[in-house]
Amino acid sequence: MQKHFLCGYQDLNEGESRGFSLGDNSAGMDNVFAVKKDGEVFAYKNTCPHRGINLEWQPNQFLDSEKALIQCASHGALFEITTGECIAGPCAGDALTPVPVEYAQEGLYVLLAD
Numbered sequence: 588m589q590k591h592f593l594c595g596y597q598d599l600n601e602g603e604s605r606g607f608s609l610g611d612n613s614a615g616m617d618n619v620f621a622v623k624k625d626g627e628v629f630a631y632k633n634t635c636p637h638r639g640i641n642l643e644w645q646p647n648q649f650l651d652s653e654k655a656l657i658q659c660a661s662h663g664a665l666f667e668i669t670t671g672e673c674i675a676g677p678c679a680g681d682a683l684t685p686v687p688v689e690y691a692q693e694g695l696y697v698l699l700a701d
Contacts, residue, residue, distance in 0.1 A: 604649035
């Protein structure tokens with residue numbers, strides 16, 4: 588597993604989402620995003636299970652207007668923040684790929700397979 592620094596814990600506010608590019612995608616690195624809900628951070632690969640495209644329509648815009656669900660900008664699929672499960676849309680029953688989050692004194696890290 589490779590550990591990648593995302594940001595300071597205070598740099599991701601409650602009810603917000605933020606995308607991160609982890610290195611050179613041509614070298615097999617991933618884009619991920621994180622959401623803070625109820626003080627906990629949930630991270631996923633930034634790939635819709637329906638089409639394999641990025642989820643956001645603008646930088647750091649991964650949530651629906653109520654900030655209650657993750658929403659794919661391409662076709663409106665809705666995903667639970669805490670589980671990544673698709674609850675509405677063309678990929679209902681599928682799920683986002685979770686990325687383990689590690690809390691450290693300097694901030695948040697994600698762990699990705701080599």
